[in-house]
Amino acid sequence: MLPLFFTRWLGFLQREENLSPQTRFHSLMFLLIAAILWPLVVPISYLELLERQEQLQNF
Numbered sequence: 001m002l003p004l005f006f007t008r009w010l011g012f013l014q015r016e017e018n019l020s021p022q023t024r025f026h027s028l029m030f031l032l033i034a035a036i037l038w039p040l041v042v043p044i045s046y047l048e049l050l051e052r053q054e055q056l057q058n059f
Helices: 002-015 019-057
Strands: none
Touching: 002 019
């Protein structure tokens, strides 16, 4: 999923002509940070989902 997300948004960023250099840089940095944190966020989200499902079953 990550490669698809990264390449799709990088393509959007490269095709956009109305971005200032500063905005383009910030967008690229955000994309890189999201790609780096993705492997951490997905398991944490899954654990929270499992915890929530367990709470609903005990209710």
